[in-house]
Amino acid sequence: MEPAILTLDRPIFILGAYPVTLGMCLFITVAILLFAGIPAVLGRRRDRQSAQEAERRMTALLAAQTEMQGRIAAMADVFGARQSELNQSISQRIDGMTHRLGTSITEQTKATHENLRRLQERLAVIDTAQTNIQSLAKDMAGLQSILSNKQTRGAFGQSRMETIIADGLPMGAYAFQTTLSNGSRPDCTVRMPNGQPVLVIDAKFPLEGWNAIRSAGDPDAARQAQQQFRRDMEVHIRDISGKYLIPGETQETAFLFVPSESIFAEIHEHFEGIVQKAHRSRIVIVSPSLLMLSIQVIQAILRDARMREQAHLIQGEVIRLMEDLTRLDDRVRKLHGHFLTTQKDVDDILVSSEKLKRRGTRIEALDLETAGALPDAKTEPKAFDNRMGQLKLRVVDED
Known part of the structure; x- marks a missing residue:
């Protein structure tokens, strides 16, 4: 019996209506192997690329994280400063509001006390008026009983x-x-x-x-x-x-x-x-x-x-008043005459005093040296009398 020789085109089995040969099986096997190896090679290359890309992304991510941390730190500082300013502003506003509220409450308390005081005064007035009205009502009742x-x-x-x-x-x-x-x-x-x-x-x-x-x-x-x-x-x-x-x-x-x-x-x-x-x-x-x-x-x-x-009494008093007035008029007129006489005497005295003053002034201004020395009255009485007569005539002429 001859040994069987395997050929590539010999059918090995029949798949459905189609015979499957050895060559087809080999081809399918090689194709499967090829297709199975290519993706693995491609997968390894892709894995290397992916690792590099991941490493680059990790580096970028770390850089971004570092930058983000810096920004976060800066923002934290800014937020801290803003928070401090906000807290200070809020504290100041709260203090101002507390002061205003305290002042307002104090003023409101004073106004309330004043209003209460006025209200008490008005209530006191109303109580007094009510008391007066009650008293008046009692008086009216008494008046009604009187008039009845x-x-x-x-x-x-x-x-x-x-x-x-x-x-x-x-x-x-x-x-x-x-x-x-x-x-x-x-x-x-x-x-x-x-x-x-x-x-x-x-x-x-x-x-x-x-x-x-x-x-x-x-x-x-x-x-x-x-x-x-x-x-x-x-x-x-x-x-x-x-x-x-x-x-x-x-x-x-x-x-x-x-x-x-x-x-x-x-x-x-x-x-x-x-x-x-x-x-x-x-x-x-x-x-x-x-x-x-x-x-x-x-x-x-x-x-x-x-x-x-009382008219006759008044008339008598008026008559006596007129008599007193007449006597007063006579006495005033007499006093006026005395005043006129006294004034005339005073004027005459003033004229005499004025003359004496002028004569004294002239005697004081008289130049005895130019007129010559007076003779001695004991040794030369006649010359002395003549000289005095001349001086008297001179004074009379000057008057």
């Missing part, structure tokens, strides 16, 4: 009238609760000057009728209260006219005192008939202000009457 009683109401009007009269007139010019000749007792009588009859003032105003008008709840009740008040006023006016107007003893007119300005205005506004009836009955309705004005007029009349009574 007819007798006490009359006393209230009487007291107001007496106060006005006593403040306006001197003592002795008025009298309260005097008895007239018919037995009636008016509230006040005012003495008039020159022996005139007294003026009668009545203070018993019917205030209960007026209070009924104010307290009326409906128009009918108000109308009835007004009618009742009108009747009370007419009766009161009739009583004053019949009791207090006495010919020869009292004035022909009497005053009806109303103790309230508002009531007086309401009467003149809504009760004109009552006012007209009072005028016809010679009764004058007066309020406190009108009574005060009337008292002032009466006071002026009394003052004028006293002036008239």
Whole structure:
């Protein structure tokens, strides 16, 4: 049996429908080996390059890291300085803010204390006002109780009238609760000057009728209260006219005192008939202000009457004053004459003194040497007399 000879184109096995030869297997094997070796060589070369690249990158990274560390150190220094400056600035701002807050809190505390003090003062004023209001409320309650009683109401009007009269007139010019000749007792009588009859003032105003008008709840009740008040006023006016107007003893007119300005205005506004009836009955309705004005007029009349009574005394004093003035004028004129005489004597004395002064000056300026020496009066009396005569003539000529 011949030995088998292997050839490259001999099929070794069949892969599917294709026969696989030995050459194909060798070729595939060599290709596989080649392909397996090339990547390894390439891989080793690539590894060397990668190592070099990695080394370069590591060097660059180390350099960058060193640079970064330097920058970080510089930034740390800058940040430290900035942090210190920031801390100092923040500390200064906090200190300034603390100072401002302390000052503001102090001022606010002072303002708060001041406001509290003012509030306490206002509260004290309010407490005082409240106390006054409470006292006034008590007084008003007492006044209401007074006005609700007819007798006490009359006393209230009487007291107001007496106060006005006593403040306006001197003592002795008025009298309260005097008895007239018919037995009636008016509230006040005012003495008039020159022996005139007294003026009668009545203070018993019917205030209960007026209070009924104010307290009326409906128009009918108000109308009835007004009618009742009108009747009370007419009766009161009739009583004053019949009791207090006495010919020869009292004035022909009497005053009806109303103790309230508002009531007086309401009467003149809504009760004109009552006012007209009072005028016809010679009764004058007066309020406190009108009574005060009337008292002032009466006071002026009394003052004028006293002036008239003292007029003769004043005239006598003026006459004596004129006599004293005349005597003073005579004495002044005499003194003026003495002054004129004295002045003339003084002028004459001044003229004489002036002449003496001039003569003394001339004698002092006289040149005796040029005129010659005087002879001796004992040895040459005749020559001495002649020489003196010449000097006298010279002096007279000079005068």
